[in-house]
Amino acid sequence: MMSPIIVVERLYRKFTLGVESITVLEDIDLTIDRGECIVLKGISGSGKTTLLSIMAGLDKPTEGNVIIDSESIAKLPDLHISKFRAKKIGMIFQHFNLLEHLSVWDNVLVPLVPMGIDMDRAREMIESSLALANISHKSDTLASRLSGGEKQRVAIARALVSNPEIILCDEPTANLDLGNSVKFIEILQKLHSLGKTIVVATHDPLFDNLPFESRVIPMANGKIETDI
């Protein structure tokens, strides 16, 4: 029996705009087992990205709890959540969020800097994650000179460099053409075969019925519609 790695309990997220309170997530309960590949599906504004951000510790809930690998992260202070995220979670963003003036190598190095890893070990880790994302041949190129597909692969390498157990992807194919989207899914399959837990928030139909995905969870108006 697989053990849960992500547990979301009675989660609410509300934003205040003047006197108006907007509920973005409402009463979310979700359990994801180790090694699962989950797709959160929904239109823009359904709350996928907010849910992913709270799972990554980038945002805090208004109510409820998030437990990652048996540790409650909803209330961890910034200092601790940063260390926790660096160790446990790799995040891939829709707009890649690369540092454009740095080379591919340096972009992938960035998450290792706060971890205080020595340079020889860092070199090994970077080489291995660049190889896994099929972007080793561009390691000296500036991020600003890469195509969309290449940028996405650098973002994957950066997410994988610290060998996290969980990979969270926010609309990973929204800025990619069909060919690059398919390549991205192939990399995802490779990561799944390595035992990583993957959560993808997307509205891309390419993610429907993937052979390796465990569940598709539809979201609308901040709620999980049905957890299949």
Next chain:
Amino acid sequence: MNQLLMNNQVMIYLLMEVIVSVMLLIALYWAIKMLISWDFGSFSTAQYRLEKRSYLVSTILLFSFVVKFFLLIYFVFTIDSISILIPGAMCAAGVVSANDYGMQLLLTKLLILFFMLLWMSINSYDMRAKNYPLFRFKQVIFLIIFMMVAIEGYLDIEYFTHIDIRQPVSCCSTLYGQLEGSNPLPFGLDIRNLMILFYMIYTLLMVTLWYKYRIVTIVLAVLFIFISYYGVVYLFGTYVYRLPTHKCPFCMMQREYYFIGYLIWGTLFIGSYQAIISSFINLYTKSDILYNERRAMVLLSIFVAVCSSYVALYYLQNGVFL
């Protein structure tokens, strides 16, 4: 109205105290609310709101305490500078003794400084921990500080409104010379034994800080403040003034002595307080906040080095002691 209240420095000082007090009052409102409703185990909206608010309150308090620290220095500077307005006063010693409230006010300020440093150390530990382990303790310390600040405010008003600028006061030369013939030093010590005790406690304090004998450190640090006060006033100060009869804790804060008093008293009080507080917190939390103990060691060593250097320099220049 007392003419002294129209003095620029007194006005600035009192105005700043009022501003800081208003900030503390806002923080007090939230601190009480947090003390009543705080439940870290809860994942309710109200608890999340309190946790966010606690960051704001800590920031307000940290800012207010830093301002109050500089206000303490400014207070000493102010009473020293108004000594020219009061007949008989040559430095802050005369102004402090202008009425009964002066010394009470100064001691209250030193006590507030101690609790502020205690709060800052607890806050620093609490913010670095995962689950606010000292949150309630920190708020209780703040309540104590607030009560003392209220007393301080009362003493501030009473002190400045009761200084009569036509009434002559005793300055340091008579204040500290009035016991001529009797021994003003504690435990019947003479200067030689006072110095032996001074350097012995300092050495022991360094050893206990280094090896983390925490209860002994607290006792020694309290003793060191006491002995050092007499050491500075009755020996080291006379080398600062280069006059064996000039025994004053305040004159050394004046420009003619290069404001060295601020460094001497500052390093003594903050260093000793740090030693007490870090040992106390480490005992209480069973943790190890090394940097606070190291900081205490550095500050106390600076204090001893500065004091000793005045004696050594005088001896090197003149070939005799005072």
